[in-house]
């Protein structure tokens with residue numbers, strides 16, 4: 001098994017920052033890389049806020065918060081990933097974007113560094129083919145919000161070596177998360193089941209069966225879900241939800257995975273959910289207001 005001390009993260013979005021947060025709390029040195037300095041600054045501010053929340057609720061001491069923050073560095077220079085033993089790519093759910101990133105990141109990495117992807121749905125084997133290290137590549141799929149959710153899905157590609165898998169499994173255990181192993185099929189386990197449910201909720205809205213409020217209330221109180229499916233879609237990001245549905249639809253070639261046209265429309269409008277200020281709810285006021 002390889003030793004992991006330095007973790008690199010690609011993408012300072014909601015998942016990249018969540019992963020950085022839990023790695024730093026577990027004692028790893030973390031280097032976050034994103035294209036824009038503003039993105040990194042905003043991401044570090046989010047981590048700051050979430051760590052402070054954990055201090056306020058007694059989950060950690062202020063000393064632990066300070067130590068964790070001191071272990072996280074942000075940069076928009078890809079060369080700063082050169083010391084990483086493990087890099088977790090958490091950039092936009094778009095195969096072209098991810099392939100381009102691997103082309104830039106691989107030449108910078110140590111020869112034996114592990115490269116992992118946090119992809120929600122894309123083929124690990126196909127992504128591995130865009131790297132120079134298919135045997136040191138795999139899926140390490142965290143759930144959102146990372147500091148809260150206990151599960152991490154591990155996914156091997158066809159060429160993933162046993163040492164890579166064993167190292168990733170041990171690494172996830174040090175983050176106090178539980179591993180589940182999924183085979184390399186479109187959207188793995190959680191999203192194969194969750195996203196069709198969310199897509200069906202959007203069809204339910206599209207066909208006028210219920211309003212946003214009615215659908216979310218129905219599933220929260222009628223099925224004991226912590227969030228309604230439309231609230232959860234906004235939380236995940238509607239662009240990510242659509243990408244996952246497209247991967248399911250194309251990858252499994254079954255019309256039951258057809259993305260709802262209303263989901264497509266929201267994404268085309270740039271209404272991506274919480275991260276853009278508007279989705280099935282409008283988040284720009286004091287409280288979220290349904291948009292339908």
Ligand SMILES: CC(=O)CC(=O)SCCNC(=O)CCNC(=O)[C@H](O)C(C)(C)COP(=O)(O)OP(=O)(O)OC[C@H]1O[C@@H](n2cnc3c(N)ncnc32)[C@H](O)[C@@H]1OP(=O)(O)O
Nearest residue numbers: 050053054057059120142143144145147148191226227236
């Ligand atoms: C798309 C993919 O590829 C895979 C996925 O991730 S699918 C999405 C999976 N995630 C889910 O299904 C989440 C469903 N929602 C939930 O479980 C809950 O609504 C929730 C945990 C997000 C919030 O729970 P809640 O009880 O409504 O709110 P709240 O009391 O504010 O939060 C509970 C705790 O979580 C913490 N928390 C909430 N959101 C957080 C965030 N974004 N970051 C860090 N911590 C957070 C809070 O600080 C709080 O911690 P304490 O108990 O220490 O105070």
Ligand SMILES: NC(=O)C1=CN([C@@H]2O[C@H](COP(=O)(O)OP(=O)(O)OC[C@H]3O[C@@H](n4cnc5c(N)ncnc54)[C@H](OP(=O)(O)O)[C@@H]3O)[C@@H](O)[C@H]2O)C=CC1
Nearest residue numbers: 011012013014015034035090091092093119120142144236
């Ligand atoms: N949202 C969720 O609930 C979950 C998402 N995931 C997966 O995690 C990944 C990230 O999702 P999420 O954090 O939600 O998405 P976000 O949109 O919040 O973040 C993506 C980040 O990647 C950055 N990025 C885009 N292109 C590049 C590039 N070429 N180089 C470096 N950074 C880049 C984006 O920058 P910019 O904004 O400037 O483009 C943005 O900061 C996806 O693969 C997603 O499927 C996995 C589990 C749960």
